[in-house]
Amino acid sequence: MFDTLLIANRGEIACRVAATARRLGIRTVAVYSDADANARHVAACDVAVHIGGPEPRASYLRADAILQAARDTGAQAIHPGYGFLSENEAFAQAATDAGITFVGPPASAIAAMGSKSAAKSLMEKAGVPLVPGYHGDNQDPQFLKTQADAIGYPVLIKASAGGGGKGMRVVESSGAFLDALASCQREAASSFGDDRVLIERYLQKPRHIEIQVFADTQGNCVYLFERDCSVQRRHQKVIEEAPAPGMTEERRRAMGEAAVAAARAVGYVGAGTVEFIAEPDGRFYFMEMNTRLQVEHPVTEMITGHDLVEWQLRVAAGQPLPARQEDLRIEGHAIEARIYAENPEKGFLPSIGTLAYLSLPAHTAFANGDIRVDGGVRMGDTITPFYDPMIAKLIVRGADRDQARARMLQALAQTQAVGVQTNVAFLSRLMRDSAFAAADLDTGLIERQRDTLLPVPRPAGADALALASAAVLARQGLAQPGAAAQASADPWDARDGWRLGGQYRRELQWVDNGETRRVAIARHGKDWTLDAGDGPQPFLWRAQANAGGAFALRVTLGGHESAGTVALHADRAYVFTDAGSHALELYDPLAHSQDTQGEHGGGLTAPMPGKIISIAVKAGDTVEKGQPLLVMEAMKMEHTISAPADGKVAEVFYAIGDQVTEGAELVAIE
Numbered sequence: 001m002f003d004t005l006l007i008a009n010r011g012e013i014a015c016r017v018a019a020t021a022r023r024l025g026i027r028t029v030a031v032y033s034d035a036d037a038n039a040r041h042v043a044a045c046d047v048a049v050h051i052g053g054p055e056p057r058a059s060y061l062r063a064d065a066i067l068q069a070a071r072d073t074g075a076q077a078i079h080p081g082y083g084f085l086s087e088n089e090a091f092a093q094a095a096t097d098a099g100i101t102f103v104g105p106p107a108s109a110i111a112a113m114g115s116k117s118a119a120k121s122l123m124e125k126a127g128v129p130l131v132p133g134y135h136g137d138n139q140d141p142q143f144l145k146t147q148a149d150a151i152g153y154p155v156l157i158k159a160s161a162g163g164g165g166k167g168m169r170v171v172e173s174s175g176a177f178l179d180a181l182a183s184c185q186r187e188a189a190s191s192f193g194d195d196r197v198l199i200e201r202y203l204q205k206p207r208h209i210e211i212q213v214f215a216d217t218q219g220n221c222v223y224l225f226e227r228d229c230s231v232q233r234r235h236q237k238v239i240e241e242a243p244a245p246g247m248t249e250e251r252r253r254a255m256g257e258a259a260v261a262a263a264r265a266v267g268y269v270g271a272g273t274v275e276f277i278a279e280p281d282g283r284f285y286f287m288e289m290n291t292r293l294q295v296e297h298p299v300t301e302m303i304t305g306h307d308l309v310e311w312q313l314r315v316a317a318g319q320p321l322p323a324r325q326e327d328l329r330i331e332g333h334a335i336e337a338r339i340y341a342e343n344p345e346k347g348f349l350p351s352i353g354t355l356a357y358l359s360l361p362a363h364t365a366f367a368n369g370d371i372r373v374d375g376g377v378r379m380g381d382t383i384t385p386f387y388d389p390m391i392a393k394l395i396v397r398g399a400d401r402d403q404a405r406a407r408m409l410q411a412l413a414q415t416q417a418v419g420v421q422t423n424v425a426f427l428s429r430l431m432r433d434s435a436f437a438a439a440d441l442d443t444g445l446i447e448r449q450r451d452t453l454l455p456v457p458r459p460a461g462a463d464a465l466a467l468a469s470a471a472v473l474a475r476q477g478l479a480q481p482g483a484a485a486q487a488s489a490d491p492w493d494a495r496d497g498w499r500l501g502g503q504y505r506r507e508l509q510w511v512d513n514g515e516t517r518r519v520a521i522a523r524h525g526k527d528w529t530l531d532a533g534d535g536p537q538p539f540l541w542r543a544q545a546n547a548g549g550a551f552a553l554r555v556t557l558g559g560h561e562s563a564g565t566v567a568l569h570a571d572r573a574y575v576f577t578d579a580g581s582h583a584l585e586l587y588d589p590l591a592h593s594q595d596t597q598g599e600h601g602g603g604l605t606a607p608m609p610g611k612i613i614s615i616a617v618k619a620g621d622t623v624e625k626g627q628p629l630l631v632m633e634a635m636k637m638e639h640t641i642s643a644p645a646d647g648k649v650a651e652v653f654y655a656i657g658d659q660v661t662e663g664a665e666l667v668a669i670e
Contacts, residue, residue, distance in 0.1 A: 001317050002026055002076045002101065007045065008066045009081030011376030012390060013293075014041035017079050019366035020309040029073045031066055033059035035384050040376055047073055054386045060084045063091045070100050077101035077316060079309075083388070086292040087114050103316040105270050105291050112266040113289040116160045117198045123286045126265050128258055131277060131285045133200030145177045147199055154202040157181055159188035159195075165235035166191045170202055183631070186613060187638050203277060205442040208232065209244050209284070210275040211259035212300045212308075215268045216315045222325045223256035224300050224308075229275075230441040231430065233348050238423075238446070239430065240296035241335045242303050245401060245439035255284060262289060271297075271312050280442075295338070298395045302334035302368055333404045334397045337412065337427045341389040341420040344454055349607055349639065350389040351421035352662070354382045357548035357567040357574070360392070361414035371396050371411050379548055383420050385609045385634050391417060401439065405431055416576045418548070418567040425581055429453050460512045460575070460582040462532040463555070463562035466539065468573035468584050469508055469519050469530065471551045471566035474543035510573070511585040530557055604641055606664045610634030612654050617667070621649045629667050632660070641666060 005021050006029040007014045018028045018041065030045035035054035042048045049069040052059035059065070061084055070078055078095050080086035086104065093107035104110070113119045117135035124130055133155075134147040148155045148171065157180055159167025167188030169180040185195040207230045215221040228244035229237045243252075259274035273294045278284040297308050311322060341351045358379040363371040375392030383389050394411055398404030412428045430436055433449055446453060460468075504523035509516055520531040521539070530539035537558030544552045550567040564577035575582045614631035617623060623643040630652075632639045647669040654660055 001313065004029060004073060004075045004077075005103075005313070006031065006066070006070045006073065006075035006078045007041070007081065008060070008078050009084055009086070010036055010039060010041050010060060011387065012374050012393065013081035013083075013295075013376070015044045015376050016366050016374050017081060017309055018044040020307055020313070021079075024310065024313065026313070029069065029075050031060070031069050033386075035386055038381075040378050040381065049073065054384065056084065056386065063088070063094055066091075067094060067098055067100070070095075071098070075100065077103055077313075079103040079312070080292065082292050082295060087290070089114060101316050103270070103312050105266075105268050105272065109266040109268045110291045113272075113291050114161060115196075116158060116288050117196070119289055120198070120286065122265060123262060126261060128262060128286045129284070131200045131203065131287070133198060135198045137196075139196055141178055141181055144181060144197070144199060145174070148177050149174055151199060151201050156200045156202045157184045157197050158200065159184060159192060160198050161188065161192040161194040161196065165232070167197070168235045183638055187633075190633060203279060205280060205444060206230075207244075207278045207280075207442055208237075208275065208287075209247075209255065209278050210273050210294070211255055212294075212297070213259050213263045213268070213272050213274060214308075214311055214315070214321060215263050215270065215272075216321045217269055217318055218320050220321045220324070221260050221263055221268070222321060222323065222328065223259050224304050224306070224328060225330055226252060226255060227294075227296055227299055228441060229296060230443050231436070231445055232443050233344075233446050237296065237338070238427070239335065239337055239436075240299055241333065241401070241404070242299040243330055243333065245441065251282060251284075258284075258286070262286070270315050271308055295393070296336050298372060298374060298393060299334040299336045302372070302395060302397045303330050303332055304328060305331065305368065332397050332399050333401045334395060335401075335404045335408050336393055336395045337408060337431075338393055338423075339391045339415060339417075339427070340423045341383040341391055341417075342423055343421040344423050344426040345457075346607070348423070350383075350385075350634065352383050352385050352389070352608055353420040355379055355391070355417060355419045356569045357416065357418035357550050358391075359414070359416040359546075359548075359550070359565065360394075361411045363411075368397070370398075370407060389420075391420075391422065405437065413576075413578050416550075416565060416567065416574070416581070418550075418569050418574045426453060428580070429455075457513050459515065460510075460517065460584060462534065462557060463560070464564075464575045464577065464582045464584070465510060465517060465519050465532045466530055466541075466555045466557045467553050467562060467564045467566050467575050467577070468510060468582075469521060470541035470543060470553050470555050471568055471573055472508060472586065473521070473541070474545070474551050474553070475549075475568055509587040511587050512582065516587060517584075532557075604629065604644070604665070604667045604669065606632065606641075606660045606662055606666055607639065608634050608662050610639070610660060612656055612658045612660060612666075613638070615652060615654075615656055617649050617652065619649055619651050623647060623649060623669065643669060645669070 004027040007017050021028045028045040030042045030048040031051045032042050033054050051065040085091040089107040089110040092102045095102040120135040154172050157169045167184050169184050171177050171180045189195040210227050212224040226244045227240050227242045229240045231239040262274050271293045273290045275287040276284040277287050342348045363373040372395040373392050396407040409431045415424050506521045508519045522529050528539040529536035540556040542554045554563045567574040571586050573584045610632040613633045617629050625645045627643045628640050630641050650668040650670045
């Protein structure tokens with residue numbers, strides 16, 4: 001086994017690899033960019049080496065800097081994690097040439113499977129069924145359009161070297177093909193340095209099922225069963241589970257054996273995932289092979305009991321696989337939810353900012369348990385525009401799918417983050433969704449269930465308003481009603497709202513989704529009341545201060561008891577209860593007295609920092625509601641800014657290539 005391992009990645013996966021390496025007694029080396037100097041993965045390793053600026057191309061994609069860091073620290077092996085250089089055959093070969101073990105397949109296998117087009121040609125020769133499509137080298141736009149027309153719409157354009165949902169577009173008609181192709185190619189070039197694409201028939205109601213394979217240098221190869229990754233948004237996985245609901249033993253064996261055959265065909269070594277797309281009738285087609293560890297590998301670990309990172313390290317060190325196919329068993333059911341800093345209500349737009357408050361359920365970290373969390377950030381860390389906005393992976397295990405789903409709901413209710421938007425509430429609705437509960441899964445589930453998964457926000461109830469108001473009182477140091485007697489008998493020392501004459505009254509104005517909600521709090525003698533709009537009701541509260549400006553609260557309003565956590569950040573109260581969460585803004589009339597109304601009413605602003613990569617209009621153009629105006633690139637994804645209403649372009653404030661900050665006015669429409 002190796003003495004020293006360099007982890008050529010960041011965030012959650014770097015922490016994950018470091019946890020197993022530490023258990024095995026292996027010294028670890030982290031690499032980090034300017035943006036990650038204080039990151040969790042740096043603290044998780046024994047040694048850390050700075051490798052460049054915050055942009056991935058200036059740091060985590062710099063093979064030369066990473067190899068130099070390995071030489072300087074005496075690392076005998078490099079684990080690439082996933083993303084960045086994990087599927088870069090040139091990097092794998094360069095490490096090998098430098099006498100450093102690459103923890104992954106040989107460069108030849110990465111090359112064979114790294115191009116989706118080449119991989120499909122290889123699978124076609126091996127007799128593996130393929131989705132009808134074009135996987136050739138001719139990348140002329142008009143030729144590709146002709147191929148798409150022949151396949152029949154809808155078609156899927158997919159970056160040949162891609163992954164993670166980047167460089168993918170569904171095209172519904174011939175007229176929309178060329179614009180979608182250009183967008184795909186830009187995104188693919190930006191993310192992978194390769195703008196080649198392939199085209200496939202877009203299957204209706206397909207399931208995305210993948211097989212985990214593992215091979216060693218002694219010629220052994222096994223499959224560790226399947227994962228269902230059908231629940232996706234923007235072609236990126238949201239929920240993964242194992243085993244796949246409804247999978248028969250015969251079909252599992254057929255898919256597993258096909259995956260092993262694919263791995264053997266390219267002389268594979270290490271961990272890999274063969275992805276299939278399956279139709280409702282059971283037919284399945286090869287999609288691609290990811291020549292690395294997958295983000296969702298923990299669900300396989302949960303049902304098999306094996307540490308796949310340990311397997312990777314042992315295989316890379318020349319040891320045989322720790323188990324044979326006949327030794328592998330499925331026990332229970334596991335579900336993984338990816339907790340992202342994003343806003344589902346705004347097209348899952350990534351959210352950046354500082355995690356002012358982060359609380360997670362009781363869990364094991366990077367190790368199997370009923371509730372497991374694999375995370376790469378801590379409270380106080382910043383979600384930047386440079387990298388994937390994942391906060392953590394929440395993984396649960398149950399005796400069966402129903403128990404796992406129930407456990408996930410409980411865990412999500414205890415997952416609380418403040419400072420960025422998150423998808424936690426969306427994931428909770430997804431777990432409760434009737435189609436998901438019934439395992440009626442396909443890649444279009446989220447879009448099909450959009451009305452119930454992304455409903456109009458409901459107003460905060462009286463209990464949420466009472467919890468938020470109690471948190472404000474607690475922050476001000478007011479003692480809870482019924483608390484132990486104060487040390488001093490002097491009433492002027494009291495911090496319980498006592499006033500001369502026994503009267504205390506305060507009105508709080510909470511802004512709830514744009515609507516002002518008034519809460520009146522009063523003290524008469526020793527009795528408190530709270531009026532949230534239905535008249536004064538008896539009010540009691542208990543508060544316990546937690547880290548991050550949060551309070552664990554229990555309130556009684558009119559005989560009804562509620563409990564929750566309220567995090568106070570800036571001028572907002574973030575209320576978390578078992579029933580959901582609410583963000584309430586505490587409105588201060590004095591602070592807003594100078595606010596002006598209506599300025600830049602026709603302006604469109606940048607939703608996050610990014611770069612302008614395409615502009616479709618100029619000053620004087622007439623535009624219609626929904627018409628694309630410009631395209632921004634942020635977090636390796638393209639975001640189209642569209643006209644909110646019919647109008648005329650008064651001014652375009654930026655040019656192609658300009659970097660813009662969040663909130664910058666981009667286009668004025670009159």
